[in-house]
Amino acid sequence: MNYFDYRGGRLHAEGVPLATIAAEVGTPAYVYSAATLRRHYKVFAGALASASPGVKHLICYSLKANSNQAVIRVLADLGSGADVVSLGELRRALAAGIPGGKIVFSGVGKTAPEMRAALEAGIRQFNVESEPELEVLAAVAGSMGLRAPVAFRVNPDVDAETHAKISTGKKENKFGVPFERAREIYRWAATHPSIEIVGVDVHIGSQLTNLTPFERAFAKVAELVHALRDDGHAIRSVDLGGGLGIPYERNAPWPHPDAYAGVVQRTVGNLGCELIFEPGRMIAGNAGVLMASVIYVKQGQDRKFIILDAAMNDLIRPAMYDARHEVMTEREPAPDSAFEKVDLVGPVCESGDMFARDCEVPPLAAGDIVCFETAGAYGAVMSSTYNTRPLVAEVMVDGDRFAVVRPREDLESLIARDQIPEWLRGGAARGGSAKGA
Incomplete structure (x- = not known):
């Protein structure tokens, strides 16, 4: 609506x-309609609360969908957190009033300056997507005398059944660490004193209109959480990403947040974890x-x-x-x-x-x-x-x-915005023919 x-x-x-x-x-x-933004946020939050009473949820609006400050402020006033993928988005979230403790930082190419800024802001967690990224994060956090809160984004090799350009959970996609190597990577990460392992992250794509891929991916995450706890890791949060589809055409079938929340409860609702969500398109x-x-x-x-x-x-x-x-x-x-x-x-x-x-x-x-x-x-x-x-x-x-x-x-x-170099200034006045160009 x-x-x-x-x-x-x-x-x-x-x-x-x-x-x-x-x-x-x-x-x-x-x-933009502020009333629509508020309604969509409340419908999504209400569906999660109804399906999983007693389970702690954090909705982190995904700024990449629409990062206008007014949009973010409307959602911040409702208690929303933020999912960011760049230093610019981090600064937008903070400027709009979202506290660092409600911000998760995703993306495959975080740089050392971005990591430093995020640590200074006290963000909730980094969704780490590779071993080289973790090494850089560990070095930055160590140089600051801090421990960086980390959830590895795992790639469950699940087909999101959406457009190829917005599918992110298959093994040929650039996102996440291989599901089969996750336990090994978590063991290795735990050896870094400046890294604090806090959770698991997954996001398989955008504009999903079929809930089955979510169910398959979330079930694999639940299996991984149990295994990681058996390995001695204190997993306290599960970030399920975003991706819930919306109707672009009138009368087109699309999954209601209530049905999505039911999938969440069946798969990960009994893990005793805080559940983090990153809706963007569904809200905006x-x-x-x-x-x-x-x-x-x-x-x-x-x-x-x-x-x-x-x-x-x-x-x-x-x-x-x-x-x-x-x-x-x-x-x-x-x-x-x-x-x-x-x-x-x-x-x-x-x-x-x-x-x-x-x-x-x-x-x-x-x-x-x-x-x-x-x-x-x-x-x-x-x-x-x-x-x-x-x-x-x-x-x-x-x-x-x-x-x-x-x-x-x-x-x-x-x-x-353009700047003409000194040596080119006045060139047109000196003449010159365009013939034969």
Whole structure:
């Protein structure tokens, strides 16, 4: 459920007409609903609490889904922790009010400076993904006179049955340590005086719409926890990662958090461990839309193109993952509207700059506004300035009020990032021909 709906024939985000936002902020723009963020967090937390009463849970929102400070603050106010994968995300989490003790640091390529900053912040744990990484972490922690809390991310070789680019739990993926070697690696890690072993971590992929892979992976983790305890390790936490899928298409089947929580209880609920979760898309996905305006309606030889002011650099998921986002027009279609099939495309010079092919929409004209649903996760965070297109604005709505939470970048600032070396300055004025280039 989200809070984007028609009221009086106009599309609203909670109590604010999107036309009002477009008039003040312009398009393209991302619009987020605080009420949706809160609802999704509470539904997920409530499902876990109901399925596993008495079991301690920590939800660490995954910043890679949407790292806007306003989004993080909404969740921090609900008690959320954070899952981070870079120094930048660590600083964002701290700046938004999430305490270090609720932050887990994941990722395969943590650097020594990142480790030092995380230790200074007193993070809850490092999810370590390789033996070389542990050696560096041990050296950094030792130099600081600290012990680094560690959970190894294990790779259970379980097919997440999701898109290949977001599957992370098979043996050919770069993530985690081999499940078969986990006990050996934990024994070796325990010999480092500056390392404190606290738990086990697993994450098999993103956008899972089938719960069976979770069940297989979590059952293997439970088996490993028992074995590690037999080896003398005090395993007190299990980080189950994220990955719970959401519906991108209306009426598409998707797993409810209640069903997911049931899998958690059956597999790891009786281990006596604190359970850590890293939801990202599940919290933020349906909490945002990308709002765009029609520039031109172009009739091709055998199809009609609706050319928008948003492009693949603003929302890359359709081009990168062949993803589909449902489309809503800002004006509610009349009951007798004659829908037509069109291609919704952007202005970038790539054939892949297409949001939807054969999309059924009511008649559109230049200046009309459309919204791509379920754009709150992996939208703005993956945007770029390709074709020297400035990053778009981000807006947060909360009830009947709204605010710009990331201003639209201006061209002057974008171009000013570049610096021309001294020896090239004045070169154009000295002349020179481009003939034959």
